[in-house]
Amino acid sequence: xxxxxxxxxxxxxxxxxxxxxxxxxxxxxxxxxxxxxxxxxxxxxxxxxxxxxxxxxxxxxxxxxxxxxxxxxxxxxxxxxxxxxxxxxxxxxxxxxxxxxxxxxxxxxxxxxxxxxxxxxxxxxxxxxxxxxxxxxxxxxxxxxxxxxxxxxxxxxxxxxxxxxxxxxxxxxxxxxxxxxxxxxxxxxxxxxxxxxxxxxxxxxxxxxxxxxxxxxxxxxxxxxxxxxxxxxxxxxxxxxxxxxxxxxxxxxxxxxxxxxxxxxxxxxxxxxxxxxxxxxxxxxxxxxxxxxxxxxxxxxxxxxxxxxxxxxxxxxxxxxxxxxxxxxxxxxxxxxxxxxxxxxxxxxxxxxxxxxxxxxxxxxxxxxxxxxxxxxxxxx
Amino acid sequence: xxxxxxxxxxxxxxxxxxxxxxxxxxxxxxxxxxxxxxxxxxxxxxxxxxxxxxxxxxxxxxxxxxxxxxxxxxxxxxxxxxxxxxxxxxxxxxxxxxxxxxxxxxxxxxxxxxxxxxxxxxxxxxxxxxxxxxxxxxxxxxxxxxxxxxxxxxxxxxxxxxxxxxxxxxxxxxxxxxxxxxxxxxxxxxxxxxxxxxxxxxxxxxxxxxxxxxxxxxxxxxxxxxxxxxxxxxxxxxxxxxxxxxxxxxxxxxxxxxxxxxxxxxxxxxxxxxxxxxxxxxxxxxxxx
Numbered sequence: 147x148x149x150x151x152x153x154x155x156x157x158x159x160x161x162x163x164x165x166x167x168x169x170x171x172x173x174x175x176x177x178x179x180x181x182x183x184x185x186x187x188x189x190x191x192x193x194x195x196x197x198x199x200x201x202x203x204x205x206x207x208x209x210x211x212x213x214x215x216x217x218x219x220x221x222x223x224x225x226x227x228x229x230x231x232x233x234x235x236x237x238x239x240x241x242x243x244x245x246x247x248x249x250x251x252x253x254x255x256x257x258x259x260x261x262x263x264x265x266x267x268x269x270x271x272x273x274x275x276x277x278x279x280x281x282x283x284x285x286x287x288x289x290x291x292x293x294x295x296x297x298x299x300x301x302x303x304x305x306x307x308x309x310x311x312x313x314x315x316x317x318x319x320x321x322x323x324x325x326x327x328x329x330x331x332x333x334x335x336x337x338x339x340x341x342x343x344x345x346x347x348x349x350x351x352x353x354x355x356x357x358x359x360x361x362x363x364x365x366x367x368x369x370x371x372x373x374x375x376x377x378x379x380x381x382x383x384x385x386x387x388x389x390x391x392x393x394x395x396x397x398x399x400x401x402x403x404x405x406x407x408x409x410x411x412x413x414x415x416x417x418x419x420x421x422x423x424x425x426x427x428x429x430x431x432x433x434x435x436x437x438x439x440x441x442x443x444x445x446x447x448x449x450x451x452x453x454x455x456x457x458x459x460x461x462x463x464x465x466x467x468x469x470x471x472x473x474x475x476x477x478x479x480x481x482x483x484x485x486x487x488x489x490x491x492x493x494x495x496x497x498x499x500x501x502x503x504x505x506x507x508x509x510x511x512x513x514x515x516x517x518x519x520x521x522x523x524x525x526x527x
Numbered sequence: 528x529x530x531x532x533x534x535x536x537x538x539x540x541x542x543x544x545x546x547x548x549x550x551x552x553x554x555x556x557x558x559x560x561x562x563x564x565x566x567x568x569x570x571x572x573x574x575x576x577x578x579x580x581x582x583x584x585x586x587x588x589x590x591x592x593x594x595x596x597x598x599x600x601x602x603x604x605x606x607x608x609x610x611x612x613x614x615x616x617x618x619x620x621x622x623x624x625x626x627x628x629x630x631x632x633x634x635x636x637x638x639x640x641x642x643x644x645x646x647x648x649x650x651x652x653x654x655x656x657x658x659x660x661x662x663x664x665x666x667x668x669x670x671x672x673x674x675x676x677x678x679x680x681x682x683x684x685x686x687x688x689x690x691x692x693x694x695x696x697x698x699x700x701x702x703x704x705x706x707x708x709x710x711x712x713x714x715x716x717x718x719x720x721x722x723x724x725x726x727x728x729x730x731x732x733x734x735x736x737x738x739x740x741x742x743x744x745x746x747x748x749x750x751x752x753x754x755x756x757x758x759x760x761x762x763x764x765x766x767x768x769x770x771x772x773x774x775x776x777x778x779x780x781x782x783x784x785x786x787x788x789x790x791x792x793x794x795x796x797x798x799x800x801x802x803x804x805x806x807x808x809x810x811x812x813x814x815x816x
Contacts, residue, residue: 194633195742198642328786355785359746361737362774364537365782368530385738388646396655396664397533416646417738 184227185220185479187212187470188247189463190257190267192235197383199413200259200459204281205230206452207463208256214447215471222479226471233258237266248274253481254470255279256463261287262330268292275482277489279466281459283407284334288506294486296507298466299431299498302331302338305406308513309379309429310342312526313404319376323401324350325366325390326381329358335381335406343379351375356382356390363390367397377427380405388417395422402426407458410516410523420521431498432458433516433525441497465496469509532661534778540667540736542774543674547729548751549758549766550681551722557761558698558718559614561621565606565628566726567748572632573599573727574734574743575640578647588650592731596724602632603723607716614715615701629744636741644740670732677728678767681721685763694718698761750777753796759809768807 189208191201212228220226231247233240240263247255248270254277258264261282271278272292279296280287285303287295313319322343326336336355343350351373354366367390370378378394380387380403387408394403395418404427408414415423435445435456444464448456469492474480477488494501494509501509515526548570555563576598580591606628613621651669655662685691697704697714705711729747730739737743754773758765776795780788800806 193642194637198637198740198742199644202642356781357786357789360777360781360788361746362537362541362778362781364778365530365534366785368533369782372530385644385740389737393537397662398655398657413643413646419646419648 182224184225185474186250186252187226187228187467188231188243188252188255188257189228190231190233190240190243190247190255190263191259192263193230193232195235197235197260199384200281201232201235201257203457203459204257204259204463206448206454207456207460208467210444210448210451210460211464211467211471213451221471221474224479233260233263235260235263237263240264240267241270243267244270244274247271247276252276253479254474254485256467256470257281259459260330261334264295265290265330268295271295275486277470277486279470279489281462281466284330285338286330286334288508292507296466296469296489296503297509298469298501299407299462300510300513301508302334302406303342304508304511305429305513306335306339307342308515309404309406309427310339310346310348312429312515313377313379313427314343314346314348317377320348321373321375322348322350322377322379323352323354323370323373323375324379324381325354325356325363325370326379327356327358327360327383327386329383331383331408332358332381339379339381350379356386358383358386360386361389363393364397367394367399370394371397371399375401377401378403380409382408384408384411384413385417388414388423391418391422391426395419404428406430406513410518411457411459412455415518415521423518424520426518427526428516428518428523429513430458430516430523431510431513432461433514433523437525438497440495444497461497465494465498465501468496469494469501529660530782532659534782535775536661536663536667538775538778539771540664540670540774541733541777542754542771543671544729544733544736544747544770545750545754545773546767546770547674547677547725547732548747549754549770550678550763551725551729552752552755553758553761553763553766554681554725555718555722556755557763558694559715560698561618561625562752562760563606563719563722564622564625565632566625566722567744567751568629568632568636569599569602569723569744570726570730570733570747570751571739571741571744572602572636572730573723574730574739575636576727577731578645578734578739579640581650582645582647592728595731596727599723599727600720603720604716606723607719611712611715614712633741633744640741642741644738646738647734649735666735670736673728673732677725678763681725682763684721690714690717750774753793755806757796757799757806759806762806762808765806765808 191204192198212226231243244267259281261284264280264282268290272294277294279298285301326332402425406429410428410430445456473488473492490503499510503509516523573595577591577595580586580594610621649666651666653665655664693709694714701711754769758769780791784791
């Protein structure tokens with residue numbers, strides 16, 4: 147009731163003052179976040195550069211969710227307006243975008259898939275009180291400690307603890323080799339897996355670190371081959387991981403690879419080649435489009451809209467966007483602190499699992515193990 | 528020992544590609560005194576074009592490569608034509624122009640092929656050869672052979688043909704060359720299109736080794752540029768030596784310094800350039816800037 151009155155007053159004021167935004171005195175910082183008209187949500191993700199495929203998947207997932215909500219009438223009678231920003235996978239570009247989101251009155255942000263960019267943007271978004279649901283998974287995101295930062299999936303620690311447990315306890319592997327890159331994702335994976343393995347009493351037989359733009363892995367892979375490992379842990383993004391596995395097979399390494407989310411993607415499988423990735427062990431909260439009724443429905447809608455098969459990143463962004471929109475609905479389109487609280491209180495049964503956010507902003511603390519068979523990721527039997 | 532040899536083999540095959548990129552840089556610099564900063568992005572377009580004709584149009588890989596070279600050669604002609612009014616007038620603007628073309632080419636690639644990129648399966652599916660415990664991919668041998676052929680062909684063209692000799696003459700003194708009736712514009716256009724063709728050769732060949740997307744130019748360009756500098760900018764043999772050197776250096780740095788390999792590669796490169804600013808085969812004959 148109070149809100150409706152305020153809207154009416156605002157509308158009148160807006161008419162009178164033409165371009166002047168409507169807000170009470172003292173709220174000038176929120177002047178653009180008016181409570182009429184469409185709700186502005188930003189999707190920030192790489193649309194160019196090496197991580198653009200991730201950004202593309204993320205955007206597709208988020209857009210699908212928003213379109214579905216808009217078709218049902220939006221939130222609180224208001225349409226949801228989404229705009230895509232290209233961060234080029236670059237933290238500096240990201241911080242510039244964060245300032246733009248603040249000045250242009252966006253109420254929330256979806257993205258990015260790149261932890262380093264998200265970490266760079268977090269302080270500005272926290273100051274501007276713009277909640278962000280990120281697809282990053284590095285533990286560094288939790289370390290930021292921003293009450294406005296939420297993860298739409300598990301952290302590296304969850305991915306790799308599950309993976310290490312499976313490899314050591316279920317499979318009984320003792321000779322584990324590691325190869326990871328020194329980027330923010332790779333380093334996060336490296337630290338998380340190493341800790342998990344050591345906690346289980348296994349020290350890797352070799353621990354190779356490569357750079358994010360390296361193209362030739364002969365040296366590292368020859369060292370790994372010499373150790374004759376049972377399994378090779380890989381902590382690297384899709385394309386580089388694909389190149390590593392391809393070169394490993396050419397060098398005669400026959401041990402299976404094991405990794406987290408990137409190793410379940412089509413880009414990884416295509417880059418390495420189907421034969422090379424056979425038996426790759428993947429720890430992921432979203433194994434395939436056929437696991438549940440919800441994932442089947444999501445995959446069908448995704449296929450119909452984009453004429454492409456859905457995968458983890460699209461599903462993650464879809465879940466994250468749905469959580470945000472649900473929170474907007476329950477909080478009657480609140481912004482800032484209230485919206486962040488509403489997100490934290492949201493219980494959501496999503497494609498990746500049951501979301502229940504802790505104080506640290508992490509909503510999912512479980513992954514499952516899958517295996518690549520004939521070029522497809524399937525649940526481990 | 529085995530690791531050392533394996534690292535060498537890995538470094539040489541990518542080094543051959545860097546050498547091709549460096550040759551394109553050098554050829555344009557040699558004839559025009561201009562560093563073509565769009566060069567690496569032309570290589571990326573070449574890689575996309577080759578992969579499209581190979582995967583989508585189902586042409587044999589060699590044919591797809593030739594078509595890609597023709598396509599990028601044409602792009603080279605366009606770039607030269609646009610920049611020609613600035614020739615001998617505003618050199619800095621020409622340089623910035625090439626940077627601009629690079630950005631345009633990346634945007635065009637995203638428009639045409641999208642953001643996702645593509646993996647190109649190896650056109651030579653046979654298993655790697657095993658020699659004394661070192662495994663050599665058959666495709667790497669093909670890459671090295673094609674690169675060697677391109678080097679020989681270009682050297683022959685520049686030294687033995689009339690048109691090649693004319694290009695060298697333009698490089699030494701374009702006014703004198705004009706006076707004896709050599710068409711400088713045409714010579715520059717030729718240099719640009721051959722350079723672009725070499726870029727496509729490098730990009731097309733590296734496609735099955737790496738992954739083709741709009742950022743491929745960045746990966747090839749910086750190493751190719753460093754290779755050209757190291758060998759001596761403008762020198763064709765220098766480009767070859769520089770390319771192989773950067774490839775091998777990169778591989779060994781990766782083995783010994785792991786995460787710090789990029790730093791080490793470029794530190795070594797910087798020291799080498801400080802000791803010998805002209806590069807290994809460098810000579811200051813080109814100074815049209």
